[in-house]
Amino acid sequence: MGQLLREKEIIAIGGGKGGVGKSFLASNLGIIFARNHKKTILVDADLGGANLHTCLGVQAPDVTLSDFVNFPNVRLEDVILRTSVENLLLISGAQDFLGIANPKYSQKMRLLRAIANLNVSYIILDLGAGTSINTLDFFLLADRGILVVMPEPTSIENAYRFIKSALFRRLRMMTQDPQVRSVIGKAMDKKNDLGIRSPVDLIEHVGRIDRRIGEHLEEAMQRFRPAIVLNQVRSMGDVRIGYSMRNACEKYFGLKVDYLGYLENDDEIWQSIRKRQPIALNGEHSRSARNLRTISYNLLNNLQLKAE
Ligand SMILES: Nc1ncnc2c1ncn2[C@@H]1O[C@H](COP(=O)(O)OP(=O)(O)OP(=O)(O)O)[C@@H](O)[C@H]1O
Numbered sequence: 001m002g003q004l005l006r007e008k009e010i011i012a013i014g015g016g017k018g019g020v021g022k023s024f025l026a027s028n029l030g031i032i033f034a035r036n037h038k039k040t041i042l043v044d045a046d047l048g049g050a051n052l053h054t055c056l057g058v059q060a061p062d063v064t065l066s067d068f069v070n071f072p073n074v075r076l077e078d079v080i081l082r083t084s085v086e087n088l089l090l091i092s093g094a095q096d097f098l099g100i101a102n103p104k105y106s107q108k109m110r111l112l113r114a115i116a117n118l119n120v121s122y123i124i125l126d127l128g129a130g131t132s133i134n135t136l137d138f139f140l141l142a143d144r145g146i147l148v149v150m151p152e153p154t155s156i157e158n159a160y161r162f163i164k165s166a167l168f169r170r171l172r173m174m175t176q177d178p179q180v181r182s183v184i185g186k187a188m189d190k191k192n193d194l195g196i197r198s199p200v201d202l203i204e205h206v207g208r209i210d211r212r213i214g215e216h217l218e219e220a221m222q223r224f225r226p227a228i229v230l231n232q233v234r235s236m237g238d239v240r241i242g243y244s245m246r247n248a249c250e251k252y253f254g255l256k257v258d259y260l261g262y263l264e265n266d267d268e269i270w271q272s273i274r275k276r277q278p279i280a281l282n283g284e285h286s287r288s289a290r291n292l293r294t295i296s297y298n299l300l301n302n303l304q305l306k307a308e
């Protein structure tokens with residue numbers, strides 16, 4: 001499957017809401033890729049609450065992203081840690097109170113550039129909760145953005161908000177036109193007085209200001225294709241939420257979204273985190289390991305389709 005993929009793929013895992021299983025999915029996908037002989041780096045991009053090392057069973061690391069962000073002479077390569085899994089590397093998040101939760105713009109840009117230049121097959125970014133600008137920028141750096149969603153209204157709502165915010169930010173980054181940027185800024189507020197309620201409305205509005213920019217943004221919107229994973233499902237009804245969300249995104253946002261699969265609510269998962277023994281490593285034959293393999297299979301197929 002590998003030869004059609006690009007040399008390097010960046011995958012971001014977000015979701016808007018806290019505690020939905022982002023770090024669990026990121027760490028286990030990393031293990032699956034690494035065990036398929038692909039050099040993979042997991043980056044703990046949860047700048048305010050790093051804990052990816054715990055999901056992987058790595059002791060509190062002595063070098064972290066803080067060292068890279070705070071010291072210009074430190075290279076990102078200098079803070080890469082080995083893990084117990086061959087081919088799987090980790091860049092751990094901040095452990096200290098010096099705080100890189102709110103990096104300066106220049107620090108963030110240096111970090112994003114350095115991540116994009118890492119020389120491995122897969123880079124997996126484990127994002128923090130919420131839709132802060134920094135989180136959205138990590139999401140937008142990726143070739144593939146995945147949202148982890150739980151089958152409950154709050155998580156679903158946050159996921160939609162995340163998708164919409166990320167798309168609007170991408171569109172805003174694509175133009176320097178001050179009038180268009182101001183319209184996109186206003187459109188981000190749901191109750192804006194321009195009557196823009198959806199991305200499709202926004203593109204139409206921009207097209208009336210400048211047809212060429214409208215077309216350009218429309219193309220960008222077609223290319224924006226996030227994916228979702230449902231986590232902690234308890235019934236077939238829960239599984240179907242993924243399909244409903246996919247349809248709703250198409251109908252209301254005019255966006256194509258891929259549903260990569262689901263993970264059941266499974267005691268083995270929380271136990272795996274408590275015991276610091278990742279499912280993809282220690283519980284390979286479990287139901288959850290099978291679910292994880294389906295998700296990774298669909299993700300790789302998806303990346304392949306995108307590269308063709
Ligand atoms: N499918 C599942 N079945 C049972 N428990 C789960 C499942 N997925 C996640 N959990 C539980 O949810 C907890 C939170 O998961 P995780 O840390 O991956 O979430 P997160 O989205 O990264 O959270 P944060 O927003 O704090 O970074 C896990 O410690 C685990 O106990």
Ligand SMILES: [Mg+2]
Pocket residue numbers: 022023024046051126127128
């Ligand atoms: Mg997390």
